[in-house]
Amino acid sequence: MVKQDRAIRTRRNILEAAAKIFEERGYQAATIAEILGAAGVTKGALYFHFSSKEQLALGVLEEQDQRFVIPERSCKLQELADVVLLHAYRLQSDPMVRAGVRLSMDQHAEGLDRSGPFMRWSEVCQALLERGQAQGELLPHVIPSVTADVVVGTFAGVQSMSQAVSDYQDLRRKSSELLRHLFPSIAVPSVLTSLDLSESRGADVFEEIQRDLLEPAAVAS
Numbered sequence: 001m002v003k004q005d006r007a008i009r010t011r012r013n014i015l016e017a018a019a020k021i022f023e024e025r026g027y028q029a030a031t032i033a034e035i036l037g038a039a040g041v042t043k044g045a046l047y048f049h050f051s052s053k054e055q056l057a058l059g060v061l062e063e064q065d066q067r068f069v070i071p072e073r074s075c076k077l078q079e080l081a082d083v084v085l086l087h088a089y090r091l092q093s094d095p096m097v098r099a100g101v102r103l104s105m106d107q108h109a110e111g112l113d114r115s116g117p118f119m120r121w122s123e124v125c126q127a128l129l130e131r132g133q134a135q136g137e138l139l140p141h142v143i144p145s146v147t148a149d150v151v152v153g154t155f156a157g158v159q160s161m162s163q164a165v166s167d168y169q170d171l172r173r174k175s176s177e178l179l180r181h182l183f184p185s186i187a188v189p190s191v192l193t194s195l196d197l198s199e200s201r202g203a204d205v206f207e208e209i210q211r212d213l214l215e216p217a218a219v220a221s
Helices: 002-025 032-039 043-049 053-066 076-091 095-105 115-134 144-166 171-185 201-220
Strands: none
Touching: 002 032, 002 043, 002 053, 002 095, 032 043, 032 053, 053 095, 053 115, 076 095, 076 115, 076 144, 076 171, 076 201, 095 115, 095 144, 115 144, 144 171, 171 201
16 A cells, blocks of 8 residues: 555656646657656656656646546536636646646647547537536527537637737636637526626636535544
8 A cells, every 4th residue: 555655646746747847848848857857756667657758748638637627517507617717727826737738739749649638628518518408508509519619629729829928827817708708609698697707716616626625534534
């Protein structure tokens, strides 16, 4: 058990170091030597967990994807908005998320399959839209698979613009504005008026998640 815990900590340490280097340098420029230096581990320890730089990058993409745990809402369009706004919030504060976005948007990352995050985002969005449609939240013309791709594509563009212009400092505001423009074209009016699409929503959802994580620990103690 002790060895297993140590291996888990080492793997996490390597991923965090890789995220830092990938976010700063990009996939092509980043080197295994730089990641080893940032992680403070031996080459053997790194290759025990990851066989190549590509596997390290895929590990970062998978890790940042696993960090998106959104509280379930009765209103599925609110849940979809929370997915977008929480991601915008975490991009300003979580190096793993920033690295994942840098990798997925890096057109110079030759040999790296960058489709995974986009496909995963589209699947999540489509599932929420389909459930919202079943609950009568969507306008009649909406096709969930098409709208899901629109949400993912436009949000990717907003992220890219925000990174270039302000290093993500205006991303929460721009994400809120994006949803305020997009949702009136897909939501029935009664649902639209109930949605919280505010700039502060992502931070509120993050705090809710942190409380939910702490409650089981408090009960156990």
